[in-house]
Amino acid sequence: MPTRSESHTETFTKLFAEYRGALHRYIRRFVQSNETTKEIVQEAFLRTYRELDSVKAFKAFLFSTARNLAVNEYHHRQIVETDRLRHAGDSATQAEGQSPEAELLKDEWNRLIQEAVDRLPPQCRAALALRVFHQCSYKEVADRLGISPKTAEKHIARGLRETHAYLERRYNTTRQGHG
Amino acid sequence: MGEVHRLPNPDEVQREASEWVVRLQADDVTDDDRVRFDAWIGAHPCNAKAYADLSMTWDKLVEAGPLVRAVNFGQVMNAATRAADTPQVVGGHRDGGRL
Numbered sequence: 001m002p003t004r005s006e007s008h009t010e011t012f013t014k015l016f017a018e019y020r021g022a023l024h025r026y027i028r029r030f031v032q033s034n035e036t037t038k039e040i041v042q043e044a045f046l047r048t049y050r051e052l053d054s055v056k057a058f059k060a061f062l063f064s065t066a067r068n069l070a071v072n073e074y075h076h077r078q079i080v081e082t083d084r085l086r087h088a089g090d091s092a093t094q095a096e097g098q099s100p101e102a103e104l105l106k107d108e109w110n111r112l113i114q115e116a117v118d119r120l121p122p123q124c125r126a127a128l129a130l131r132v133f134h135q136c137s138y139k140e141v142a143d144r145l146g147i148s149p150k151t152a153e154k155h156i157a158r159g160l161r162e163t164h165a166y167l168e169r170r171y172n173t174t175r176q177g178h179g
Numbered sequence: 180m181g182e183v184h185r186l187p188n189p190d191e192v193q194r195e196a197s198e199w200v201v202r203l204q205a206d207d208v209t210d211d212d213r214v215r216f217d218a219w220i221g222a223h224p225c226n227a228k229a230y231a232d233l234s235m236t237w238d239k240l241v242e243a244g245p246l247v248r249a250v251n252f253g254q255v256m257n258a259a260t261r262a263a264d265t266p267q268v269v270g271g272h273r274d275g276g277r278l
Contacts, residue, residue, distance in 0.1 A: 113243045132237075133244040137206050153201055161197035164236040 012049050015058055020045070023063060027070050040069045071108045116166035120159050127152050128159030187225045195219065196229035200237050 020041065028037045044066035048055060055061045117125055126145055130136040131152075136144070141152040199216055202208060220226050 110243045113240060128240075132240045139206070153205065154198075157194075157197040157201040160200060160233060160237055160240070161193055163240065164197070164233055165193070167236060167239075 008052060012052060015062075016045055019059060019062060023066055026063065027066050031070055031073065036073060040066055040073065043069055067108075112167055112170055113163065115170075116163040117159075119166060120162055123147070124155045124159045124162070127155035128163070131156050187223055189225070189229075192223075192225050192229045193233070196226065196233045199230060200233050 023044065024037060024041050027040050028034070031037045031040065044062055047065050048058065048062045051061065052058075117128065120128065123145060127141050127147075130141045130144060131138070138149040138152045138156070141156070142149040145152065147155075199219065202212055203216060220230055
């Protein structure tokens, strides 16, 4: 009979063989470098292996771990790139807009932004939504919510600030990984 | 030369940066606002960094707009209307759930 750890390893090896190719192809769509893709895939397997005892949905855990790693990687490079562009005084910061990486990032951002916005107090959330998603002027926001334009402006600034802080926290958390 | 600069309070810097991002896109932004903004952003590298960060988040919000709007806007307005109708709930409604 195999010991528990032997069977553990065996299971993992089997799953590794089964999913490595698919995971590599999945991540490769979003990450330009093959090397980085390999690293992300390896790291995702490693983290999943460590958690194997508690992981119920192996594939989902593995893929979401890898996806988070890819997003973190992209986010990190985006920050570096944005800083570089800003320092160069170049306002054309939309260069990354069309890459497959950007698609992944967009999904992740949309999800996180949704979470962040959902957590705002109602008036703040409504003011931000009216301004950002409906392009309302501050006066229009104020009229819709029955508040002054100045208060609307304050709500929008607070909404932006709290959204930003939430996104920062989430990225720091996911960057530390699953343990 | 031995001059001690007080390090800006990060929360304060974030607050100011968020207010500038929002003020500069107001319909009633004035020349005076712009002059004060120039002074503020030049006053400390932390200000410039915070402004860049918050501008980036603003751009991301705008980019995410159509998707977030589609699923969320109804709830947003309902919640805001409820809040406006409900007198004085300390701490506000956080009906988006917590993580």
